[in-house]
Amino acid sequence: MLLTDSDLQAIWLTIRLAGITTLILLLIGTPIAWWLARSRAWWKGPVGAVVALPLVLPPSVLGFYLLLAMGPNGPFGQLTQSLGLGTLPFTFWGLVIASVFYSLPFMVQPLQNAFEGIGERPLEVAATLRASPVDTFFSVVLPLARPGFITAGILTFAHTVGEFGVVLMIGGNIPGVTRVASVQIYDHVEAMEYADAHRLAAVMLVFSFTVLLAMYTRRSPARKAA
Amino acid sequence: MENIQARFKLDWPGFTLDVDLNLPGRGVTALFGHSGSGKTSLLRCIAGLERASCGRLVFKGKIWQDEKNWLPTHRRPIGYVFQEASLFPHLSILGNLRYGQKRSDGAGRVGLDAAIELLGIGHLLERKPDTLSGGERQRVGIARALAVGPEILLMDEPLAALDLKRKQEILPYLERLHDELDIPVIYVSHSPDEVARLADHIVAMDGGRAVAAGPLGETLARLDLPIRLGEDVGVVLDATVGEIDAEWHLARVDFAGGSLWTRDHAVPVGKRVRVRVLARDVSLALDEPGMSSIQNCLDGCVESVAADDHPGLLLVRVQVGASLLVARLTRRSAAQLGIAPGLPVKVQVKSVALME
Numbered sequence: 001m002l003l004t005d006s007d008l009q010a011i012w013l014t015i016r017l018a019g020i021t022t023l024i025l026l027l028i029g030t031p032i033a034w035w036l037a038r039s040r041a042w043w044k045g046p047v048g049a050v051v052a053l054p055l056v057l058p059p060s061v062l063g064f065y066l067l068l069a070m071g072p073n074g075p076f077g078q079l080t081q082s083l084g085l086g087t088l089p090f091t092f093w094g095l096v097i098a099s100v101f102y103s104l105p106f107m108v109q110p111l112q113n114a115f116e117g118i119g120e121r122p123l124e125v126a127a128t129l130r131a132s133p134v135d136t137f138f139s140v141v142l143p144l145a146r147p148g149f150i151t152a153g154i155l156t157f158a159h160t161v162g163e164f165g166v167v168l169m170i171g172g173n174i175p176g177v178t179r180v181a182s183v184q185i186y187d188h189v190e191a192m193e194y195a196d197a198h199r200l201a202a203v204m205l206v207f208s209f210t211v212l213l214a215m216y217t218r219r220s221p222a223r224k225a226a
Numbered sequence: 227m228e229n230i231q232a233r234f235k236l237d238w239p240g241f242t243l244d245v246d247l248n249l250p251g252r253g254v255t256a257l258f259g260h261s262g263s264g265k266t267s268l269l270r271c272i273a274g275l276e277r278a279s280c281g282r283l284v285f286k287g288k289i290w291q292d293e294k295n296w297l298p299t300h301r302r303p304i305g306y307v308f309q310e311a312s313l314f315p316h317l318s319i320l321g322n323l324r325y326g327q328k329r330s331d332g333a334g335r336v337g338l339d340a341a342i343e344l345l346g347i348g349h350l351l352e353r354k355p356d357t358l359s360g361g362e363r364q365r366v367g368i369a370r371a372l373a374v375g376p377e378i379l380l381m382d383e384p385l386a387a388l389d390l391k392r393k394q395e396i397l398p399y400l401e402r403l404h405d406e407l408d409i410p411v412i413y414v415s416h417s418p419d420e421v422a423r424l425a426d427h428i429v430a431m432d433g434g435r436a437v438a439a440g441p442l443g444e445t446l447a448r449l450d451l452p453i454r455l456g457e458d459v460g461v462v463l464d465a466t467v468g469e470i471d472a473e474w475h476l477a478r479v480d481f482a483g484g485s486l487w488t489r490d491h492a493v494p495v496g497k498r499v500r501v502r503v504l505a506r507d508v509s510l511a512l513d514e515p516g517m518s519s520i521q522n523c524l525d526g527c528v529e530s531v532a533a534d535d536h537p538g539l540l541l542v543r544v545q546v547g548a549s550l551l552v553a554r555l556t557r558r559s560a561a562q563l564g565i566a567p568g569l570p571v572k573v574q575v576k577s578v579a580l581m582e
Contacts, residue, residue, distance in 0.1 A: 121312050124275050127299035128306035129326030129374055135300075139325070143316040 002199050009176055010184035011203070017092070017180060018160040021099040025107040025156050026149075028100065033111035034137070052105050059102065063169025066098050070170070090172045095180075098170040099160045106155040114148020115141065151215060158211045161204075228252070228286055230378070230410070234271045235280040236434075243267045243278070243434040249427070251286055254404050254411040256421045256442075259431030265414045268431070269382050272412065273306050274299035285378065305376030309383045311367035313355035319366055320351040326374035341372040344406065345399055361392035365399060372407075379403075379411045385420060400424055405498075422462045422502050423581040447543055447550035459534075459541060460504035462581070463549055467497050476521075479580070483547020484524045488578040500581040505541060507577040508553035512563055514572060522575040526551065528567055531560070540565075544573055551575075 003011070036048055054062055069076040070088045077087045088094030118141060126136040142149075164182040171178030173187065181204060188197035228251035236243035243264045249255050257265035270276040272283060274290065274297060283291040290297045313322050327338050342348050345365040355363060364384055371379060384400075385393045397420070403411065404424055415421055421428060421442075428445050430438040438445055446461045465481040470490055477490040479501055486501065493499055515523065526544040534541045540560050542553045551573060555565065565571075 121308070121310075122314065124299075125306075125308065125312045125314070126325075127275070128273060128304060129370070130300050130329035131325075132300050135329070140314060140316075144314075146316075 003203070004196065006175060006179075007181075007184060007196070007200050010179050010181045010200075013092075013176065013178075014161055014180040014182075017095055017099060018157045020096055021103055021160045022107075022153055022157045024096070024100050025103060026153065029104065029107035029111060029152070029156075032104075033108045034115055034141075036108065036112045037115035051108050054102050055105050059163065059165025060169055062102060063098065063166040066101065066166070067169055070094055070097070089170055090174060090178060092171075092177055095167060095171040095178050098166050099163060102163055102166045103156045103160050106159045107152045110148050110152035110155060111145065114145040114152075117148075118144050150218075154211055154215050158208060161207070230272075230286070231282065231284040232268070232272060233282045234268065234278040236267060236271070236276070236278045241267075241434060243271070245431075245434075245436045247429060247436055247439060249412065249429070250410065252408065252410050253426035254413055254424050255427040255429060256425035257412060257414045257429050257431055258416065258421050258425075260416060263431040264434035265416075265429075265431045266382055267434075269380050269412060269414050273304055273380050274302055275306075303375075303377040305371030305374055305379045307364075307368050307371045307379070307381040307384045310387050311355075311360075311363035313363055313366060313370070315355055317355075318351070319347065319353050319355065319358070322355065322366060323351075323370050323373050326370060330374040337375070338373045341369040344372070344402060345369040359392070360388050361395045364388060364392075364396060368399070368403075372403075376409060378409055379407070381411065381413045383414050383416070385417070386415075397423065419581070423500055443550060447552050458504045458506055459552055459554070460502055460507075461550060461552055462500055462502050465499055465501050467493050467495050467499055470495060477580075479578070481547075481549055483545075483549035486524075486575055486578045487521045488580050491580050493580070502579040502581055503551055503575055504577070504579075505552040505554040507575060508544075508551055509574045509576070510542065510544070510553050510555060510563065510565065511572040511574060515574060518574070520574045520576050522578070524551075524573040524575065526571050526573040528565055528569045528571055530567055531565060544571060546573055 032051065036044060036051070067089055068074050070080070071077045072081065072087050080086065080088055088097060122140050122144060123136055126140045131139060162182065163180075164186070167178065167180055167183055171180075173179050173183055179187075181200060185197050185200050185204070188194070188200065230249040230251060231247070232249060233246040234243055241262070241264070245264070245268055257268060259265050267276060271278050271281060277296070281291050283289070289295050290302060313319075314325065317325060323338060323342065342351070345368055347362065347365050347369055350358060350362060350366065355366070358366065364387075368381075368384065385396060388396065401423065413420070413424060425442050427440065428438070428442050429436050430445070438448060442462055443464070463481040465479040465486075467477055468480040468485060469478040470476075471478070471487075475490045476487045477493065478485050478487055479499060481501070486503075488501065509520075524546050526546040529543045529545045529550065531543075532541050534554060538556055538558075540555050540557055542555055542560065542565055544551045544553060553573070563571075
C-alpha cells in the first residue's frame, strides 16, 4: 500500500466530514434555496448576500469568527456548554458545523438556480390538478430540480473535501478527529516528507478531477418544458 | 344558484380589471377580446391563480372568494387548460393524466378513460411529453384537465400556440366536448372563428371591462355595440343539416326561423352545425324578388335600425322567426324602401358560412 495508515485515516475522516456536511446542507439548504427562489421580500437580498459570503471571505476570517462564536465565551459556545456538550472547537462536530457554513453557498446557489429555472407554470398546473403546495414541492419541484440537486450535492461534497483554512482555525490538527486530508498534506510538507505529500496530493487531484468530469459529462442538454 | 357570479377588481401598473358578471352555469362561455383586454386575467381570477384584492366569486351557490373567504386553487373543483399544454416533462402521458385524477375526490363526472377516449389519445399513453407534437400535447393537456372530474372547465386560448393545421386537428375535439360535456366551459379566445364555432355565450372584453355579455346569437345581433367577429358584423345561428342536394352540391340547413342553402361540405343530414351570416351578405326587399342569383329568401320583420361606422351605411336588425339577422344597407336604399321597425321585408341572404 502506497498510503500510510495515517493517510488513510485522514482520507476516511475527510469523506465522513464531507458526507455528513452534504447531508446536513441538503436539509438546511433546500428550504433556504426555495425561499430565495420564490420570495419577493426586501430582505431576500441581504439573506442571499450572507449565504454567498463564504465564497469571497478568506477561510481564516470565517474560521476566526466561528472560533469566537463556538468558544467558551461565544454565544454558541455558552449554549453548547449549558446543554452539557462542552465546547465544539477542536472536535469533529465543531468541524462539521464550520463546514456547513463554509459550504453553504455551494449547496444553496445551484438549488436556487434550479428552482428558479422551473418557473411559475408547473406550480400553477399542479395547483389546478388538486396538488397542495407541499404536495407540489415533492411531486413536481423535486423531480424537476433533480439535476440541480446532483450538482449541488457534488459541489458541496467536493468543496468540503478541499477545505483547509477553516479546518486549521476550528479543528486544529488532531489525528483521527480533525486531521483531514488537506491538513495531512500540509503536515507532510512541513516535515519535508515530499514523497508522502505527493501521493496524497495525487489522490486529491484525481478525486477532484473525477468529480468534475462526472459532473460535466452527465449534464444532459437542458430538458425543454413540454 | 346554478350560475357563476364573478366580480373582480385588479389594479396593476398599466392594467386594471374591473368586471361584475353573471355567467351561465352551463354551455360554453367565450371571453372574447384583444390581447391585454383582461380576459386571461379574469380566467386566472376564477381559477384562483390570481388573487384580486377586491373580489367576490360564487360558483353555483358556493363561495370561492369574498371579503372573508378564499378557496385556494387546489381546492377548487376546476379543470384548467393552459395556452401551452404545460405537461410535466418528468412524467409519461399516462402519468400526467393520472396526476390530477389521483388527487381528485372522484366525484367528477368525466373519468380518465372517458377523457382519453374523448380526446383520442389512447395510443400516446406510454410516451414522454417531449416526443409529442404540439397538437397532441394540447389534447393531452385538455384530457388531463378533464380527468380530475371538474365541475367547470377553464380554457385559456388552448389553440393560440398552435399553427393552423394543428388548430384544425383539435377543433373537432373541442366541438365534441361542447356536445358531450354537461359542465360549463369558460373559453378565452381572440379568434372569431373559435368563438363562432364553440361558444353559446359571449363576454366581450375591452380594456379590462366587459363591454357586452349574453347569448351568442343575441349578443352578436346587438346594434348598439356591434361585436365584430373578425372582419365584419354578423350573426351565428344554430342549425341542423336538413337535406343534401347531390345534383347541385348544396346542403340545406334549418334554423329557428327558416332554412338556408349553402355549399355542401359533406356534413351528414341531421348533424347540428353552426352557420355564420355576415351583415354585408344580407339584403332586404319589399316584394318577392323575381329571378335572382340569390338562392336564399326569407320572410322577416324589421326589428331595429342603427348607424354603422360609415355615415352612408345603416345596420338593420331583422327578426326571422325566432332568430335575428343583421343586414347592412346604404342610408339611401333604406330611405327608398322606407325601412322602419315593424316593416315586413323579404330577407335575401347571399352567402352562408358553415362553421365546420
